[in-house]
Amino acid sequence: MRTRLIIAALTGLVLVSLLMGGCAKKIVKQPDAPLVPGYGAGGQVSEADMQGVQSTLRVVYFDFDKYGLSQEAQAALQYNAEILKKYPNVSVIAEGHCDERGTAEYNLALGERRAGSAAEYLSTVGIAPNRISTVSFGSELPVDPAHNEEAWAKNRRVYLRAGK
Amino acid sequence: MKIINTSKYCRSTVLAMLLWALAPALLALCPITAYAKLLIDVDNPNLTKMPVAVVDFVSESGGPVSGKDLAAIVKNDLFITGMFQIVECPASSALASGLEPNFDYLAQAGVQAIITGTFQVQGDQLTVEARLYDVGLRKLEMGKRYTARVADHRKMIHLFDDRVLEKLTGVQGCFSSKIAFVGDSQTRELYSMDYDGHNLQQLTRNGTINLSPDWAPDGNSILFTSYLNRNPDLWSLNLSNMKVMPISTRSGLNASGRFSPDGNFIALSMSVKSIPKIFIINTQGNILKQLTNGLGNDISPSWSPDSMAIAHVSDQAGAPQIYVSPVNGGDPRRLTFTSNYNTDPDWSPRGDMIAFTARIDGRFQVCVIRVDGSDFKVLTTQGSNQEPSWSPDGRLIAFTSNRDGAKRIYIMDAKGSIQIPVSPVTGKSPAWSRNNAR
Numbered sequence: 001m002r003t004r005l006i007i008a009a010l011t012g013l014v015l016v017s018l019l020m021g022g023c024a025k026k027i028v029k030q031p032d033a034p035l036v037p038g039y040g041a042g043g044q045v046s047e048a049d050m051q052g053v054q055s056t057l058r059v060v061y062f063d064f065d066k067y068g069l070s071q072e073a074q075a076a077l078q079y080n081a082e083i084l085k086k087y088p089n090v091s092v093i094a095e096g097h098c099d100e101r102g103t104a105e106y107n108l109a110l111g112e113r114r115a116g117s118a119a120e121y122l123s124t125v126g127i128a129p130n131r132i133s134t135v136s137f138g139s140e141l142p143v144d145p146a147h148n149e150e151a152w153a154k155n156r157r158v159y160l161r162a163g164k
Numbered sequence: 165m166k167i168i169n170t171s172k173y174c175r176s177t178v179l180a181m182l183l184w185a186l187a188p189a190l191l192a193l194c195p196i197t198a199y200a201k202l203l204i205d206v207d208n209p210n211l212t213k214m215p216v217a218v219v220d221f222v223s224e225s226g227g228p229v230s231g232k233d234l235a236a237i238v239k240n241d242l243f244i245t246g247m248f249q250i251v252e253c254p255a256s257s258a259l260a261s262g263l264e265p266n267f268d269y270l271a272q273a274g275v276q277a278i279i280t281g282t283f284q285v286q287g288d289q290l291t292v293e294a295r296l297y298d299v300g301l302r303k304l305e306m307g308k309r310y311t312a313r314v315a316d317h318r319k320m321i322h323l324f325d326d327r328v329l330e331k332l333t334g335v336q337g338c339f340s341s342k343i344a345f346v347g348d349s350q351t352r353e354l355y356s357m358d359y360d361g362h363n364l365q366q367l368t369r370n371g372t373i374n375l376s377p378d379w380a381p382d383g384n385s386i387l388f389t390s391y392l393n394r395n396p397d398l399w400s401l402n403l404s405n406m407k408v409m410p411i412s413t414r415s416g417l418n419a420s421g422r423f424s425p426d427g428n429f430i431a432l433s434m435s436v437k438s439i440p441k442i443f444i445i446n447t448q449g450n451i452l453k454q455l456t457n458g459l460g461n462d463i464s465p466s467w468s469p470d471s472m473a474i475a476h477v478s479d480q481a482g483a484p485q486i487y488v489s490p491v492n493g494g495d496p497r498r499l500t501f502t503s504n505y506n507t508d509p510d511w512s513p514r515g516d517m518i519a520f521t522a523r524i525d526g527r528f529q530v531c532v533i534r535v536d537g538s539d540f541k542v543l544t545t546q547g548s549n550q551e552p553s554w555s556p557d558g559r560l561i562a563f564t565s566n567r568d569g570a571k572r573i574y575i576m577d578a579k580g581s582i583q584i585p586v587s588p589v590t591g592k593s594p595a596w597s598r599n600n601a602r
Contacts, residue, residue, distance in 0.1 A: 065483070065505075103507040103521055103528075103550055104346075104593055105376060105420045106477055106484050108389075108396060109433065109440040109461035112417050116439070135395055136417060140352065140373050 053090050053162045056083055060118050060158040064099070067113035069121055077118060080160055081125045091131045092160040094118045098139040099152035111136030118158040213249040214332070216242060217270060217278040219258050221292070227285030229317050234292065237318055238279055240360060241325040241339045244584065245559055246577030247332075251275050267302045275299050279328065290314045294324045296331060306331050318362055326600060329557075338555040340600035343562050344377040344386055348571045348590040354388060354401070359555065359562075359575065359596070361586030367401060368408075376420050379597040381427040386595075387411070389419045398432055398449070412449045416440075420464045424471050425598075431455065431465035431474055442476050442489070455489055456496065466511045466518070468535075475499065475509035475518050486520050488535070499537055508551050511535075513598075514558035517578075519543075521550045530563045532578070543580030553596045562586075562594035 058076040060069070069077065084090060096115030098107040115134035123129045144151035218238045221231035242248040251273060258278060260266040265278045281294040293309040306327060310320040322339035329337030344356045344367070352374050354367040367386065368374050375389040375396070386401045390408075398412040398421045412418040416435030423430055430447060433440045442455040442462045456462040460480025467474055472491055477484050483504045487496040500506040505523035512518065515535070522531045528548040533540045543549075547567030554561055558578070565574045565585070573587035573594045587594075 101528075102505070102523075103464075105433075105464045106461075106479075106507045108375070108417060108419045109435075109463040109477075109479075112435050112440055113461055116435075134416065137373070137391075138375075140375070 049087060050090065050162055050164070053083060053087050057092070057160045057162065060160075061153065062114055062156040062158070064152070064156065065102070065110070067110060067117050069117055073118075074121065077121045078125060081122055081127055084122070084127050084131070089164065091133070091163050092122075093163060094122075094132060094134045095159045095161055096134065096136040097141060097143075097155055097157050097159065099155040100139050100142060100147065101152065102139065104138055104140070108136050108138035111138045114156075114158050118160070211247065213247060214277065215249045215251045215273075215275050217251045217253040217258055217273070217275045218242070219253065219255045219278065219280050221281035221283050221294075222255070222263060223283045223285070225284050225286075227290075228314055229283065229285070229290065231281070231283065234281060234283060234317065234321055235279075237321040237360075238281075238294075238325055238328075241322065241337065242328070244360075244575060244577065244582055245329070245337070246579060246581045253278075265297050265299070267297075267299055270299045277305075277332070285314060288313055288315075290317055290320070292317070292320050292324075294321070296328050318358065322358070335557055335559075336600070338557040338560065338596075338600060341556050342379075342383075342597040343553070343573060343575075343586070344379060344595045344597070345573050345587060345591040346375060346377065346593040348592050354386065355587075355589065355591060356386075357587060359560075359586070361573075361588055364588050367403075367406070370408075376593055377595040378422050379595055380423055381425060381598040383597055383599055387421045387423060387430065389421065398430070400447075410449075411447070412445060417463075422465050422467060423598075424467050425469055426471065429471075431467060431476075433463040433465070433476075442474065444491070453491075455491070464508055466509045468511050469513055469515045475511050477507050477509065486518065486533075499533060499535075500540075501537075502540055506531075510552050510554055510561075512554050512558045512578075513556055517558075519552035519554060519561055521552065530561065530576075530580075532561075541580075543576065544583065549574075551593050553594045555596050556599050560596075562596050564592040564594065 057080050060073045060076045094115040096111035098110050115136055119132045119134050122132055142155040144154045218235050221234040223231055239250050243250055257269050258266055263280060270278055276299055278297045278299060281292060283290060283292045289311060291311045295307045296305045298305045308324050312320055325339045326337040341359050342356050343359055344354060347353045347355055351371050354374050354377050355364060356367055357364045370392055373391045378387040384403055388399055389396050390399045396417050396419050397410055398418040400409045400411050414434055414436035417433055417440050419433045421430050421432040430445050431442060434443050440461045440463055442465050443451055444453040444455055445451050455474060458480050460478035462476055462478045465474045465476045473488050474491060475486055475488050478487050484507050485498055486500040486506050486509045487498050489496040503522040503524055506520055508521040510519045517532045517534055519530060519532045521528050528550045529542050530544045530549045530552045531542050547565050549563050549565045551564045552561045560575050560577055562573055562575050564571050570590040571592045572585045573591050574583055574585050576583040
């Protein structure tokens with residue numbers, strides 16, 4: 001029974017990864033993209049707009065050890081996509097994070113895939129891929145440093161950082 | 165620093181180096197009697213610990229170091245290998261007149277070897293003379309004299325202990341080696357320390373996140389991943405001038421870089437083409453080969469000592485597991501099956517074992533497994549233990565443990581029988597230097 005469950009779970013994961021891989025679009029990285037909103041002067045986006053966008057963007061959460069998007073995660077990204085459509089000059093960096101469990105290096109890979117999942121979803125719902133870049137912070141930057149389920153759930157996330 | 169070896173008992177340095185290089189071959193070819201009677205067969209699974217006495221070093225001059233401290237360094241070095249039983253003998257009983265060992269007393273106490281020493285301080289210079297005796301044969305086995313700055317007294321004792329291990333096991337000790345690690349505080353600065361936690365040195369002060377240090381085989385630089393440019397890029401830190409240089413700054417991950425045993429190549433995980441995959445680059449950062457393919461996230465490469473294969477993590481089967489991929493082509497072979505989370509492989513310099521982290525009952529433990537997949541062993545039990553890194557002689561393993569609350573670097577012998585915290589500050593991701601410090 002347990003084996004069957006595990007097999008079902010594994011199959012599910014493989015299917016998800018196949019789907020994710022299948023609709024993958026090239027994500028153009030902007031290595032110099034600012035990590036701080038409104039960083040640098042000029043551009044067509046006002047500081048107020050930028051801060052407005054940042055404050056309304058929702059954090060996307062993930063299940064333990066997973067980088068596939070849950071219903072809630074997809075809803076949050078859909079919501080974020082609508083905001084980004086209203087501000088076509090705003091770019092985002094999808095920052096992928098993990099909870100503290102597991103190893104630092106594997107968590108870097110996991111964070112990268114979470115950021116990639118979010119970026120791919122945004123591009124499939126109409127946000128130009130060149131407006132989205134990704135970066136993984138693994139488990140290095142928890143929002144909640146506590147060592148419990150509640151903190152871990154908050155830390156498994158993709159944070160969209162608005163920039164120009 | 166220069167340590168002048170002026171021992172009259174010492175063989176020529178060249179010969180010693182040659183012997184060291186040829187040690188494995190000599191071991192295979194020579195009859196055991198070519199070595200001292202006191203030979204520890206490290207491959208014997210029923211190894212009984214050799215009883216050794218270490219007497220406080222004696223000095224006429226006294227000074228800023230004490231004979232007790234010097235002896236304590238020897239005791240600690242020998243103890244951590246798990247091969248010795250340190251027998252406490254008061255100097256008054258263990259030594260006869262003229263600082264010669266009292267062999268009758270020692271033999272009766274069951275001691276098989278004794279280490280004695282004298283030291284003298286002149287200004288800021290310390291001269292240490294240390295000796296290893298075979299109690300059974302009533303014979304001086306080895307004597308060495310070192311002169312260096314007083315501040316380097318630990319280094320001198322470690323050098324002697326390296327030779328003691330060579331004498332007793334055929335393979336030099338690793339007591340002169342270093343461990344680099346990542347500080348576990350708000351920023352993640354790199355540190356290095358002696359293998360036993362002394363002489364802590366902060367290597368970076370860049371205020372950002374620095375990860376996954378790895379020593380160049382020549383010990384002159386450290387490879388690491390850093391967010392200096394807001395992306396996980398691969399950097400190299402030159403230890404002679406402390407300058408950093410970017411090696412790979414491609415978009416996405418440039419993570420878990422590891423030098424090949426000859427130092428000419430670097431294996432790392434990059435996501436420049438899509439998802440994280442293992443690549444081999446040269447030290448200028450040019451891609452030579454993509455080692456892994458498929459649907460998994462691949463990270464944490466570790467070279468075999470002969471450079472023919474790389475162990476790494478892949479979650480291609482749905483959860484992270486250790487695989488071994490041949491460098492010159494061929495399918496990866498899955499190595500681990502016991503847990504649904506196995507990460508952080510580190511290939512032993514002896515070639516036969518791979519240490520890794522496994523999730524067992526919701527916590528993480530350091531394990532070892534033979535390269536053929538047999539002989540799986542869990543070495544740790546308390547708290548969570550991760551990120552194993554072999555010592556250059558393959559006898560010890562450094563790892564991260566939170567068993568006492570905060571994360572700290574620990575070391576243990578390869579059987580896990582002795583486990584002690586060494587880092588004086590909190591830290592993680594230990595990387596043992598590939599050789600002893602020169």
